[in-house]
Amino acid sequence: SGAPRPNGSKIYDYIIVGGGTAGNALATRLSQGLPEAKILVIEAGPAALDEDAINVPGLKGGNLGGKYDWNFPTVPQAALNNRTTVVNRGKVLGGSSAINLLSWNRAAAVEYDQWEKVGNPGWNWKSMSTAMLKAENYTGGPPGSGTKGPVHASVSRYVPEHQKFFVPTMVGSLSIPDNNNSLQGNPIGVMIQPSSINPTNYVRSYSANAYLPKAGPNLEILTDTFVAKVNLEKQTRASSTYQATGVTLANGTVIRASQEVILSAGAIQTPNLLERSGIGRSSVLRAANITQLIDLPGVGENYNDHLRLQLVYQLKPQYRSSDLLKYNSTAAAEELAKWRAGIPSIMDDKAGAYVFANWEQATGNKSKAARLVALARSVAANLTTTTTTTDKIGHAGLKTKLTLLTTPSVPQVEIIFSDGFAGGYLSPSDPLYSQVPKPHFFSLLVAIQHPLSTGSVHIDTSSPLHGNPVINPNFLSNKYDMAACIAGLKFARRIALSEPLRSVWVDEYSPGLDAVKMNDDEAWREYVVNTMQSIFHPTSTAAMLPRREGGVVNGKLRVYGTEGLRVVDASVFATQLGAHVQTAVYGVAERAAEMVIKESNGRRG
Numbered sequence: 001s002g003a004p005r006p007n008g009s010k011i012y013d014y015i016i017v018g019g020g021t022a023g024n025a026l027a028t029r030l031s032q033g034l035p036e037a038k039i040l041v042i043e044a045g046p047a048a049l050d051e052d053a054i055n056v057p058g059l060k061g062g063n064l065g066g067k068y069d070w071n072f073p074t075v076p077q078a079a080l081n082n083r084t085t086v087v088n089r090g091k092v093l094g095g096s097s098a099i100n101l102l103s104w105n106r107a108a109a110v111e112y113d114q115w116e117k118v119g120n121p122g123w124n125w126k127s128m129s130t131a132m133l134k135a136e137n138y139t140g141g142p143p144g145s146g147t148k149g150p151v152h153a154s155v156s157r158y159v160p161e162h163q164k165f166f167v168p169t170m171v172g173s174l175s176i177p178d179n180n181n182s183l184q185g186n187p188i189g190v191m192i193q194p195s196s197i198n199p200t201n202y203v204r205s206y207s208a209n210a211y212l213p214k215a216g217p218n219l220e221i222l223t224d225t226f227v228a229k230v231n232l233e234k235q236t237r238a239s240s241t242y243q244a245t246g247v248t249l250a251n252g253t254v255i256r257a258s259q260e261v262i263l264s265a266g267a268i269q270t271p272n273l274l275e276r277s278g279i280g281r282s283s284v285l286r287a288a289n290i291t292q293l294i295d296l297p298g299v300g301e302n303y304n305d306h307l308r309l310q311l312v313y314q315l316k317p318q319y320r321s322s323d324l325l326k327y328n329s330t331a332a333a334e335e336l337a338k339w340r341a342g343i344p345s346i347m348d349d350k351a352g353a354y355v356f357a358n359w360e361q362a363t364g365n366k367s368k369a370a371r372l373v374a375l376a377r378s379v380a381a382n383l384t385t386t387t388t389t390t391d392k393i394g395h396a397g398l399k400t401k402l403t404l405l406t407t408p409s410v411p412q413v414e415i416i417f418s419d420g421f422a423g424g425y426l427s428p429s430d431p432l433y434s435q436v437p438k439p440h441f442f443s444l445l446v447a448i449q450h451p452l453s454t455g456s457v458h459i460d461t462s463s464p465l466h467g468n469p470v471i472n473p474n475f476l477s478n479k480y481d482m483a484a485c486i487a488g489l490k491f492a493r494r495i496a497l498s499e500p501l502r503s504v505w506v507d508e509y510s511p512g513l514d515a516v517k518m519n520d521d522e523a524w525r526e527y528v529v530n531t532m533q534s535i536f537h538p539t540s541t542a543a544m545l546p547r548r549e550g551g552v553v554n555g556k557l558r559v560y561g562t563e564g565l566r567v568v569d570a571s572v573f574a575t576q577l578g579a580h581v582q583t584a585v586y587g588v589a590e591r592a593a594e595m596v597i598k599e600s601n602g603r604r605g
């Protein structure tokens with residue numbers, strides 16, 4: 001353990017708060033690159049390296065709402081009929097990489113280039129792709145894939161029979177190009193995508209089992225330990241910056257850091273940690289009775305997420321989906337036994353087929369796409385004029401979304417072919433449940449990549465330490481986001497109605513072809529209001545942006561107004577990416593590690 005101090009507190013060189021996706025990657029790289037340094041990771045959840053629900057890909061959804069999930073509620077969402085939605089986040093060593101749905105993909109090159117354009121020199125596709133490849137070991141990937149990184153990626157060997165109709169439908173009936181090289185900066189098209197799965201044993205590959213075994217003995221991990229705040233001190237009374245000296249745990253214990261404290265608690269909890277430490281917007285800190293040390297109004301603001309909807313189709317009786325695992329416990333046990341024996345099984349499964357489309361492709365019609373673009377522009381004009389000039393939070397993100405809205409290589413909508421009833425657990429009280437043989441389903445998940453509404457996450461001002469984060473994603477708070485959801489759903493319906501996919505299903509179970517007719521926008525709107533939820537991708541809540549634009553960290557990931565305090569996780573994303581998040585989080589961690597190591601070596605000459 002770290003060297004004891006006369007006052008009983010321990011001291012480390014680097015303390016990383018949050019042993020999640022970014023935290024473990026960063027800690028491992030620091031331990032390798034700075035073998036003399038003492039590094040501590042503090043993680044609120046337990047280590048669960050032997051947990052089937054984490055390791056077995058086919059059990060992936062079983063963690064949602066379970067013991068390894070923070071499972072935070074949002075505040076009621078006005079545009080969703082005051083529904084509360086759920087924000088799932090990993091509460092376990094490995095963080096959200098332990099419970100996520102394993103998709104391994106990347107955004108368009110121009111989206112990472114925007115990070116540099118909004119004020120962060122050196123953050124672009126070139127540097128981020130290099131960093132992301134450092135994390136990756138993609139077995140069977142096309143030339144240019146990462147092959148030496150800790151995190152495994154592979155294309156699943158288990159392919160449901162009915163999924164085989166998806167790619168031919170997209171290419172043959174909908175003129176969407178087949179793209180077998182979608183991770184190298186051009187994601188547009190239809191593809192079978194890799195997942196973060198180790199192909200030698202079909203175990204989930206995540207930050208805890210991929211990175212941590214490669215760390216040196218100078219890395220210590222404290223699990224089941226919640227950090228209350230960062231301790232900040234002014235070095236001299238005259239100085240305007242605060243030095244991070246360590247952290248205080250929820251039980252009051254102080255642990256000191258001689259070099260840096262690095263927050264990797266994720267896009268929901270990193271802003272909360274900053275606020276509890278006295279860094280944030282005045283109104284929030286005042287309401288919580290926390291003395292403000294640094295005025296950073298962007299902390300917890302600028303919350304971006306992707307919007308998720310789904311259509312569910314009942315398969316013809318000859319097809320078997322992963323719903324088998326729900327209906328038939330004997331079959332589920334047999335499949336798990338096969339997985340343990342290394343025999344191909346439904347337990348290897350995860351969604352494999354994806355489409356990333358721009359609006360012209362998704363609507364199949366230039367003028368419909370133009371109408372969506374015009375709507376986005378008029379909505380954005382209102383959003384910017386209602387923001388005061390002193391409070392430019394959200395401007396950079398909004399401007400980027402508008403700039404890229406008509407860039408053909410940037411996806412606006414994603415469709416995931418997802419085996420089984422992914423729209424929700426089919427309840428035993430459902431009439432379908434008693435049918436023999438049990439019905440099997442596939443789902444088309446729709447994810448809107450660049451909605452214009454942004455939200456916020458702050459501490460519960462009445463209970464900053466023990467209360468849940470107060471999360472307001474502001475879902476669908478403008479007309480464009482609703483129109484985008486409806487356009488995405490119609491695209492998914494068109495896909496399902498096109499051959500050869502049309503020939504595998506008997507009925508659209510949700511919402512139903514009669515319940516929501518193709519051109520009945522009112523009915524679609526109601527379906528969106530009643531069913532829309534997050535697709536688990538909050539980012540940008542402590543954004544890497546100029547301070548005057550609501551930025552929280554600079555291009556070195558240092559928190560403005562501090563020394564020795566950085567943020568390294570999904571909160572720093574300067575602008576939202578049209579992709580699943582984990583590869584970019586690993587990329588941010590790899591780049592952060594390089595910076596910290598270089599600076600440390602520089603100090604030592």
Ligand SMILES: Cc1cc2nc3c(=O)[nH]c(=O)nc-3n(C[C@H](O)[C@H](O)[C@H](O)COP(=O)(O)OP(=O)(O)OC[C@H]3O[C@@H](n4cnc5c(N)ncnc54)[C@H](O)[C@@H]3O)c2cc1C
Nearest residue numbers: 018020021022044095096101102103227266570580581582
């Ligand atoms: C259900 C789900 C499905 C997803 N599916 C995909 C997918 O298929 N593909 C993809 O690319 N992305 C997916 N994502 C998103 C992706 O996994 C996350 O965006 C990414 O892992 C976030 O990494 P992070 O390091 O920012 O935070 P996390 O990995 O969430 O790490 C934060 C860690 O900090 C800990 N922590 C928080 N507060 C404290 C505190 N005060 N003290 C100590 N520890 C603390 C948490 O317990 C957690 O372990 C999914 C996410 C979820 C939740």
